Amino acid sequence: MSRRVTIMIDDDLDKKIRIHQAKMLQKENASFSYSKALNEILRKCI
Secondary structure: OOOOOOOOOOHHHHHHHHHHHHHHHHHHOOOOOHHHHHHHHHHHHO
């Protein structure tokens, strides 16, 4: 279940998340949202 929340992300982290998102877009050849990229990164780290 997803929940909509508002958070503040530092510019340097935002850039890294967007780079990850771009890599996944190229790799999967399908849509890969910013939220999906962030969730994937958090799952790996937590």
